[in-house]
Amino acid sequence: MNIKEIFYSFQGEGPLVGYPQIFIRFYGCNIHCAYCDEPDFVKDKHNYTVDRVLEELKPLLKLKPHSISITGGEPLIQVDALKELLPHLTLPVYLETNGTLPKHLAEVADLITYFSVDYKHGFDKEFLAFLDVIKGYKNVFVKYVLIRDFPIEDVRKMSKIMAAFDPNMPLIIQPVTPFSEIKVKATPADIQKAFNLASAHLKDVRIIPQTHKFMGLR
Numbered sequence: 001m002n003i004k005e006i007f008y009s010f011q012g013e014g015p016l017v018g019y020p021q022i023f024i025r026f027y028g029c030n031i032h033c034a035y036c037d038e039p040d041f042v043k044d045k046h047n048y049t050v051d052r053v054l055e056e057l058k059p060l061l062k063l064k065p066h067s068i069s070i071t072g073g074e075p076l077i078q079v080d081a082l083k084e085l086l087p088h089l090t091l092p093v094y095l096e097t098n099g100t101l102p103k104h105l106a107e108v109a110d111l112i113t114y115f116s117v118d119y120k121h122g123f124d125k126e127f128l129a130f131l132d133v134i135k136g137y138k139n140v141f142v143k144y145v146l147i148r149d150f151p152i153e154d155v156r157k158m159s160k161i162m163a164a165f166d167p168n169m170p171l172i173i174q175p176v177t178p179f180s181e182i183k184v185k186a187t188p189a190d191i192q193k194a195f196n197l198a199s200a201h202l203k204d205v206r207i208i209p210q211t212h213k214f215m216g217l218r
């Protein structure tokens with residue numbers, strides 16, 4: 001499998017913020033986001049076997065992490081590797097995904113404990129199908145990266161789709177950390193507007209930035 005890095009740190013995003021985790025960062029992604037902090041031009045990639053990944057995990061497991069984050073890139077593009085690896089993991093699996101590959105998700109959903117699902121502009125159908133695959137599963141939450149002057153219609157559509165499944169599904173609005181093509185932050189007015197739009201449909205909407213970035217953590 002193509003792995004970018006394996007390391008121990010603290011979860012910096014979403015409702016599990018602050019928990020110690022092992023991060024297995026898969027290489028590559030199927031889409032392009034203007035704010036991506038893991039672009040493919042970063043070429044440090046390792047071709048690891050399952051055994052090699054398990055070897056890398058051994059010293060990190062001694063640090064007593066809460067769970068293992070499967071992140072990227074987009075891990076689901078390597079679903080065959082996930083099917084091989086996940087049954088060997090001895091801690092709860094926390095999947096961080098862009099929410100665009102529902103068929104791949106269906107192949108590994110039963111091996112995952114926490115689902116951190118992004119909503120991405122232009123992928124409404126995929127997002128709906130994605131939530132449908134994990135309908136009834138516990139620990140599903142959605143993350144929306146908020147840019148300045150964000151597309152209002154996106155927040156409406158996303159919130160309505162989520163509410164149709166479960167109005168209590170947590171939505172984390174994550175004000176963007178300027179990076180790559182994104183040079184400015186969302187304003188306080190953007191944040192309030194997005195919160196109000198989403199809260200019209202959903203009961204658990206929170207604003208959480210990327211906390212690891214301002215603590216200097218990985």
Ligand code: SF4
Pocket residue numbers: 029030031032033035036037038039072073074098
């Ligand atoms: S989905 Fe994630 S990894 Fe892929 S381009 Fe967007 S931010 Fe980067």
